[in-house]
Amino acid sequence: MNKTTLLSILSLCIGCIISSISHADSAITLIGVGSCAKQDRPQPLLDKASARKPDVFVYLGDNIYGDTENMEELKAKYETLGSKPEYQRLNNSTRIIATWDDHDFGANDSGREYPKKEESKEIFLDFFNEPADSLRRTHSGVYTVYEFGPKRKRVQIILLDLRTFRSRLVRSRTKPDIPHAGPYLPNDSIKAVLMGEEQWSWLEQQLKRPAKIRLIGSSVQFAAEFHGWESWANFPKERERFIKLISDTQAEGVILMSGDMHYGELSKMTKNVPYPLYDFTSSGINQEWKHPMQNIHRLGETEFREHIGWIEIDWKRKNTTVRMSLETHDGLSHVNHTVELRELKASQKR
Numbered sequence: 001m002n003k004t005t006l007l008s009i010l011s012l013c014i015g016c017i018i019s020s021i022s023h024a025d026s027a028i029t030l031i032g033v034g035s036c037a038k039q040d041r042p043q044p045l046l047d048k049a050s051a052r053k054p055d056v057f058v059y060l061g062d063n064i065y066g067d068t069e070n071m072e073e074l075k076a077k078y079e080t081l082g083s084k085p086e087y088q089r090l091n092n093s094t095r096i097i098a099t100w101d102d103h104d105f106g107a108n109d110s111g112r113e114y115p116k117k118e119e120s121k122e123i124f125l126d127f128f129n130e131p132a133d134s135l136r137r138t139h140s141g142v143y144t145v146y147e148f149g150p151k152r153k154r155v156q157i158i159l160l161d162l163r164t165f166r167s168r169l170v171r172s173r174t175k176p177d178i179p180h181a182g183p184y185l186p187n188d189s190i191k192a193v194l195m196g197e198e199q200w201s202w203l204e205q206q207l208k209r210p211a212k213i214r215l216i217g218s219s220v221q222f223a224a225e226f227h228g229w230e231s232w233a234n235f236p237k238e239r240e241r242f243i244k245l246i247s248d249t250q251a252e253g254v255i256l257m258s259g260d261m262h263y264g265e266l267s268k269m270t271k272n273v274p275y276p277l278y279d280f281t282s283s284g285i286n287q288e289w290k291h292p293m294q295n296i297h298r299l300g301e302t303e304f305r306e307h308i309g310w311i312e313i314d315w316k317r318k319n320t321t322v323r324m325s326l327e328t329h330d331g332l333s334h335v336n337h338t339v340e341l342r343e344l345k346a347s348q349k350r
Contacts, residue, residue, distance in 0.1 A: 027153035028055035031215065032094070033309035035060035035101070035259025037285035039081040045285055045308045046086040048327060050093040054310075055148065057094050058157065059128075060259035060282065061101025061219035067108060071119045074106070078127040098128045099142055099159035101219035101260055102230070109230060111166030112193075121164075140164055143199050145206050153315050156211040158203070162219050165196030169234060180291040182228030186236050194238040200245075207251035212341065213322065214254045215311065221258045223267035223279035227293035230260060247274040252345045255280060255322065257309070262289035264303035264326045266337050274346040278339065280324045282309025303333045 032054040037043055049057055064081050066074045081087055090096065102110050106120045114120075121142055130136055136144045141164035146157045170185045195203070207214070218232070222242070226233040233239065246254055256279040267279040279297070284306050292302040305328040312323040320341040326333035 025150050027149040027313075027315055028155055029313050029315065030054040031155075031157070031311040031313075032057035033060065033257050033280070033282040033311060034058075034285045035219070036062040036262055036283045036287040037064070037081070038287065039064040039077050039084075041286050043084060043086050043286050044329065045306060045327070046084075046090045048329075049308055050086075050090040052310075054094050056146070056157070057090060057096050058159070058215075058217055058257065059096065059098035060217050060257060061099055061105075062103045062259060062287075063098055063100065065103040066106055066120070067103055069106065069116050071116060071123060074120060075123050078123060082127065096128065097144075097146060097157065097159065098124075099144075099161060099217050099219060100124055100163060102163060105163040109169060111163055111168060113168060114163070117164055139198065141196070141199060143202065147209075147211065151210060152212070154211045154213075155313070156206065156209065156214045157217065158206055158214060159217040160195065160203070160219070161199060162194055165193055165199060167191070167193045167235075169230070172228070176226075176228045178227055178294060180293065182230070184228055184230070184234055186226055186234050188236060190237065192235050192237065194232070194235040200241070204245060204249060207245060207249040211251075212253050212320070213313065213344075214251060216254060216256050218256050218258045218279075220260045221267070221279060221281055222256045223269045223277060223297045224293065224295045225297065227295070229293065243273055243277070246277075247346065250346060253341060254344060255311070255324070255339075257282065257311075259283040261293070262287045263292060264307050264309065264333065264335055265292070265295070265301075266299045266324055266335055267295060267297040268299050269297050275344050276339075278324070278337075280309060280311070282307065282326060299337060301334050303328065303335045305329070305333070307333055307335075 032049045064077045066077050106114045141161035143161040148155045170187045172185045221231045224231050258281045261283045265281050269277040303326050307326040307328045310325050314321045321338050323338040325336040
């Protein structure tokens with residue numbers, strides 16, 4: 001190998017390294033969000049997502065409907081999703097990250113009692129291209145964190161696991177007096193578990209890390225009031241603990257992202273929280289449910305049509321803004337709200 005060739009190779013390698021560092025340190029501005037997609041049905045909204053080339057696309061759960069203890073069957077359902085041209089186009093145009101909910105975890109409304117959670121986890125991680133040496137493969141559950149951008153524009157994306165450690169839900173003997181209510185009741189027991197101590201400890205450490213915006217992926221709704229279906233409202237002490245943890249760690253910039261409901265909406269909690277807590281629900285890549293549940297925290301209307309979500313960050317403004325919106329097959333949804341980042345600090349007066 002002559003000197004000129006060697007210098008060319010070294011130059012190329014250095015260029016690759018610099019490019020990689022630059023990409024890692026670049027501020028991100030567009031995040032796609034979606035959940036609830038039947039793998040055996042078309043998913044044309046993924047083409048809308050890939051066309052915009054987001055910095056990252058977040059799957060919030062029910063990414064497939066597995067619902068089985070047969071791992072070969074579960075793997076085949078992931079392969080059905082992976083073989084879709086629209087999924088492949090999304091995968092080729094942006095980085096995909098994911099957590100799971102009950103149907104891709106393995107069974108409807110299931111928690112730690114599901115007997116195949118470890119086997120299911122490996123299939124999930126393999127499908128979403130988790131590196132073989134990832135720390136995510138060394139602990140129970142699939143919770144994880146990603147950090148993007150330089151310190152002054154750092155975005156944390158924290159993905160929780162609300163299945164692996166969760167206690168059984170408490171069923172009601174009679175349905176609550178709520179239209180279209182589900183069969184479950186709030187569990188006030190101090191033994192009721194949603195996240196598990198290991199995950200709580202991990203989350204505390206993440207919230208202490210420096211970040212301007214923290215997008216926390218919760219597969220079920222956080223802010224919605226009790227409606228009998230799955231949500232944090234079924235574990236009120238866990239929800240109180242989450243709010244207290246944000247306050248204790250003085251973590252600014254928290255916005256929750258949720259799925260599960262087969263409709264989309266935006267909720268805003270303003271009482272007994274360190275600052276307004278937004279819960280952005282994007283739930284219906286190809287699933288719909290026409291019955292919105294009661295939600296005193298809802299801003300505006302509910303989106304019943306199939307949709308994906310967008311989180312757009314405008315760092316160029318004097319006061320950085322975060323815009324949350326849903327997009328349907330027809331275009332922009334009426335679920336569309338912008339918040340100034342300075343609102344998401346504990347020092348804000350309300």
